[in-house]
Amino acid sequence: MAEALLDGLAPVITRWTMGGSAAHAAPAGWRGGLGQDAGEAELRLLALTGQLLGTMAVAEPAGDLQVLDDLPRLAKPPLPEALRPRCRRILAALRDADHRRGLLALLDRRGWTMHPADWLPGANEHDLPATYAAWQDWVAQAAACADTDEISPENWDRFGPAARRVAFAELRRRDPARASALLAAKIASETPDRRLLFLDLLTGLSATDVPLLETLAGDRAPRVKARAMALLARLGKGGAVDEDAREIAGFFSTKTTGWLRKSLRIVPQELKTSAQRNRRGALMEALTLTAMAQALALSPEELIAAWPWGEDTHADHALAAMAERSAADEVVVLVAEALASQPGSDILAFIPLLPRMSATWRQQVALRMLEAKEGNFLRALPLAGGDGEIAGTIRTAAGKALLASLVKEDAKPADHAPELAALGLLSARAAASEALGRLTDAGLIASDPRLDLLRLNAALNDEGSNP
Amino acid sequence: MGGDLKAVEQLASDQASLKAAAGLTKPTKWSGLGASHDATLIWGECAGSGANPYRVMADLRDMGSKCTCPSRKFPCKHALALLWINVEAIAPFPAAETPDWVSDWLGRRRTGVVARPVVKAESGEEKSLAAALSEAPEPATDEKAAARRAAASAKRAEDTERAILDALDALEQWIGDQLRLGLGGFVGDVTARCRRIAARLVDGKAAALAGHIDELPARLLEQPAADRIRAATVELGRLVLLARAYRADPRAPELRRAVATTENREALLADPRTIRVAGVWEVLGEQVRTRRDGLVSQTTWLLNLGPDQPRFAMLLDFFPASAGRRGSVFVPGEQFVGEMAFYPARAPLRAVLLGREAAGEALRAWPEHDEPLEQALTTPWLDEPWAVAWPVLLPAGRIGFDRSGATWWRGSHGALPLGGEVTGLATGTELTRSVGLWSGNRLDLLAARTPWGRIGG
Incomplete structure (x- = not known):
């Protein structure tokens, strides 16, 4: 009945839209109730029409509705209900991406995940714990909604450049070998800039990537070529001495020092012009560590041992970046050890190495930094991350300095919030409880919101994945 | 204690504030009194003239305080009363975990203020708690004047x-x-x-x-x-x-x-037609809107978890936008035991909260959806045809997308168009029960129960 009435009202609505009287166009069954007075009849008709349209005319979807798959359950359970409100508050207050990653890593390490009602990852977010991969896939599906096709040589051109990269990254995560074969077939059609971006998406290198990388090692664009060669070098391939390598060898010489225990030492040539400095930097950016070592007639391990660490920060950073890009894992560890053993080691030098370092190693170096003079938690956070699980944090030099500055007379309630947050992320559970005790003894009240992360840490057991 | 009482006197901006605070020191006016484990913070909820109670908190280290009432006086009568109840031990402040709203305030407090300077009342008049407690004499009754006033x-x-x-x-x-x-x-x-x-x-x-x-x-x-x-x-x-x-x-x-206007709280409570409903309530969500007339409306939606009707309660308060942002009184999802006084109506919905206490640890389930959907969607407009929107409890359903990407709630007997954007978890799980505001042609989801727990709000 409602449908028939709604059809009958179409001329009424048309008249009112344009302006004018519509009573004479009212549905026949209503006319008797509208009365004789023209103005009154319009108002009565409006009341009836409004009531009908307001309650009985509910829209229906055109065609079938599409429903997303269920959000998958992850291998680790979401946080217990009791901790969720605090975690939401922390998340809302964390503006720094490092801190947010730290929070996710802390939960992950203890065997928990965020609750999906509080947080979902972005489809393209990097550096997340691997636990969230299934949610990232789901978010990507939700964003695409209709287009859930897997990328293939046939539909490669149907994707826009950004969507193509997203789809490729997903394929790489699910099936690295097929992603490698796909890239080998299609990368030639991309511009040099985009070829470089695709190379950056080759996570988890393996022998199946060698054919692709060997093709790209002959790429016409020097940057693509250098990147492919660096990746090949990581896999222990390539590294033949070419002209560039011979040129870099010209910037250094080797000499033997010591009487009883002879040791080899690399001596950089003095650089007289900025052009020379730039050229040496450019060569170090392009070459693999293996190629440079070969040009100096050394093994990569000997090159690291003989390097004059601490004499030229720029050169140290360049060599560290070179190692991260192109050296095998054991060589990267040697570089990191060499950097860490320098007095006052510079955090910036470590940053390129972090993706290649083990959690234990990062934790050890972070602890050394906390014990160093002027060490603080904020600087150590990028090194150890939220899964640092460092014991006795408040007893380190950084902890003592923090306690001292909090009790200063001019201390303000909002001071040190980032430092306290970093302390909350770096600490092991027992260390978090200990720190809370020491901080409240020092005068902070237990409910201070700056202590939220410490309180979450102390309350978070590691039974998440095995509740 | 005497010294502390003196401090409360000194804090008051005038004798009138103390007088008003004296009226609020009865424990029956308060619910949810508590103190932090280290006894530095105290808090409570005080029934005011609005539908929502005011949240009052104080930091005993420096006697700083905050209240959600719109008063321009600082400290307001509610904060003074809270401090007064504390120093005179009129009611117990059980030690408890500091609520989020107190922590939030602590995090936002203006820094560096150690103690408020003591300011004498401008009139030079001395402020005194004792004087505030003394009853003013009732004015003599004059029958002729009363008749004239009537x-x-x-x-x-x-x-x-x-x-x-x-x-x-x-x-x-x-x-x-x-x-x-x-x-x-x-x-x-x-x-x-x-x-x-x-x-x-x-x-x-x-x-x-x-x-x-x-x-x-x-x-x-x-x-x-x-x-x-x-x-x-x-x-x-x-x-x-x-x-x-x-x-x-x-x-x-x-x-x-x-x-025209809404009756005030006193008139509502005196009206024999007012329905009082005690029960367990869940906070569905809160809507805060700045209106064109310069008022901010704060609407809190509550779900009655018991078998009784009314199924929903709406707490509505207005305050001037110039009074600044006002904190929420409730946390979405929290359940409490409380008594509501519903404004008399054919379909009672708007209410004021008379008092509340914690509901305990175990969360109660939502009631069953107990009437045909079509009826639930249309009945409110028979009672109140001019209503803008009405809360509705929906059976099991799911969010779907049409070809244009618009979102719909889809149940076993049909689909309803959704207003606003719905993203995230709500679109990737079954909604075993949902509550939304139905305007007759669009549904705004307030909260839902899902296999992942409660979402929304």
């Missing part, structure tokens, strides 16, 4: 009634003009046209209706352009229905509330 009051009521009826005539005339000039033009110029008639209604003592019309353009412009003529027809039709209903029964409290 007659003046009746005359005012009659004038108001006449003014409202005149204003409603003007409204109907205006509606007729909109139809004559065309709803196409009305939609294009809706803000200015509504502003003019709303101003006329304010002059005619129909303040509530003026507020409703002032918000009409916002409701209309939220609709897709193709749907605005239909929406305008519905809005204007509802105004005609309201005007006719008021003329038929100007004394009906729900009609006076919709057209």
Whole structure:
């Protein structure tokens, strides 16, 4: 009945839209109730029409509705209900991406995940714990909604450049070998800039990537070529001495020092012009560590041992970046050890190495930094991350300095919030409880919101994945 | 304790504040009193004149305080009363985990303030708690004066009634003009046209209706352009229905509330028709809107978890936007035991909270959806045809997307279009129960139960 009435009202609505009287166009069954007075009849008709349209005319979807798959359950359970409100508050207050990653890593390490009602990852977010991969896939599906096709040589051109990269990254995560074969077939059609971006998406290198990388090692664009060669070098391939390598060898010489225990030492040539400095930097950016070592007639391990660490920060950073890009894992560890053993080691030098370092190693170096003079938690956070699980944090030099500055007379309630947050992320559970005790003894009240992360840490057991 | 009492006296901006605070030191006015484990923070909820209680908190280290009431006095009478109850141990402050709203305040507190400087009252008058407690003598009763006041009051009521009826005539005339000039033009110029008639209604003592019309353009412009003529027809039709209903029964409290003003808390509690419902309630969510008239409306939606009706309660308060942002009183998802006083109406919904306490650890399930969906969606408009939206409890369903990407709630017996954006978890799980505000053609989800737990709010 409602449908028939709604059809009958179409001329009424048309008249009112344009302006004018519509009573004479009212549905026949209503006319008797509208009365004789023209103005009154319009108002009565409006009341009836409004009531009908307001309650009985509910829209229906055109065609079938599409429903997303269920959000998958992850291998680790979401946080217990009791901790969720605090975690939401922390998340809302964390503006720094490092801190947010730290929070996710802390939960992950203890065997928990965020609750999906509080947080979902972005489809393209990097550096997340691997636990969230299934949610990232789901978010990507939700964003695409209709287009859930897997990328293939046939539909490669149907994707826009950004969507193509997203789809490729997903394929790489699910099936690295097929992603490698796909890239080998299609990368030639991309511009040099985009070829470089695709190379950056080759996570988890393996022998199946060698054919692709060997093709790209002959790429016409020097940057693509250098990147492919660096990746090949990581896999222990390539590294033949070419002209560039011979040129870099010209910037250094080797000499033997010591009487009883002879040791080899690399001596950089003095650089007289900025052009020379730039050229040496450019060569170090392009070459693999293996190629440079070969040009100096050394093994990569000997090159690291003989390097004059601490004499030229720029050169140290360049060599560290070179190692991260192109050296095998054991060589990267040697570089990191060499950097860490320098007095006052510079955090910036470590940053390129972090993706290649083990959690234990990062934790050890972070602890050394906390014990160093002027060490603080904020600087150590990028090194150890939220899964640092460092014991006795408040007893380190950084902890003592923090306690001292909090009790200063001019201390303000909002001071040190980032430092306290970093302390909350770096600490092991027992260390978090200990720190809370020491901080409240020092005068902070237990409910201070700056202590939220410490309180979450102390309350978070590691039974998440095995509740 | 004497020293502490002195501190409360010194904090008060004047003797009137202390006097007002004295009236609030009865434990029955308060619920949820608590203190942090280290006894530095105290808090509580005090029943005020609004529907929501005020949240009051104080830091005993420096006697700093905060209250969610709109008073411009600092500290307000509620904060003074809280401190007073504490120093005189009038009621216990059990040690508890510091609630989020207290922590939030602590995090935002202006820094570096150690203690408020003591300011003497401008009049030079000494402030004293003892004086605040003494009863002022009742003014002598004068029967003739009382009769004069009653007659003046009746005359005012009659004038108001006449003014409202005149204003409603003007409204109907205006509606007729909109139809004559065309709803196409009305939609294009809706803000200015509504502003003019709303101003006329304010002059005619129909303040509530003026507020409703002032918000009409916002409701209309939220609709897709193709749907605005239909929406305008519905809005204007509802105004005609309201005007006719008021003329038929100007004394009906729900009609006076919709057209003129809402009875105050005291009148509501004194009215024998007021329904009081005690039970367990869940906070569904809160909506805060700044209105065109400079007031901010704060609406809290509550779900009755017991078997009784009414199923929903709406706590509605207004405060001036100039009073700044006001903290929420409730956390979405929290459940509490409380008593509501519902404003008399054919379909009671608006209420004030009389008092509440914690519901305990175990969360209660939502009630079963107990009536056919079509009935749940249409019945409220039989009782209150001019309502803007009405809460509805929906059975199991799921979010779906149509070809244009618009979202729908889909149940076993049909689909309802959703207003606003729905993303995230809600779109990737079954909604075993949902609550939304149904406006007759669009559903705004407030909260839902899912296999992942409660979402929304």
